[in-house]
Amino acid sequence: MTVALYAEFTATPGNLERVRTLIDEFAGVVRAEPGNIRFDAHSVEAHPASIFVYELYRDPAAFEAHLAAPAGAVFNRALTDLVEGGGSTLTMLAPVSISL
Template identity: 35%
Template sequence: MAFVCAATWIAKPGEAEAVRDALEKLSPASREEPGNQYYQAYQDPAEPNTFRIFEVYDDEAAFKKHATYPHFEQWALGQAIPALETRQRDFYETLDF
């Protein structure tokens, strides 16, 4: 089974571009992490302050390691997260039938 994180980020008013810029840099670097199977960010065209990120990792340990990499520290912790009004994360495990 793989470990899944479905995140919803809502930018503060006037901060959507800063969040988008951070995700533009964070996404490709996250895809290169050991244990990452899939990492895709989305922006809601009807509500441009709303972003969703869908992440799949080999296991929970790989997901937790994700938060320790320099690219996460710079682009998520340093730029995007301070620009958020709301940050929600939901966690799942895949059903590998």
């Protein structure tokens, strides 16, 4: 079963470009992880400093490997002084059965 989640955070005034650079660098690392399926970042159209990152992993083990990877800690430390509240809010997602 895949693991899906999204992370949300808002860049503080004057830090949006630095946050975007960090996301760009981190995306390359995460997308190279063997169990990563998607890592897509978006800004909220009406509030460009608000960032929404959708992540999808092959299975719980792949997600656990992602959490254990040192790059995540480095990324989160770098965000601390650049975003409101000092970090991101994670929301875990559950699949909804739909017929096609």
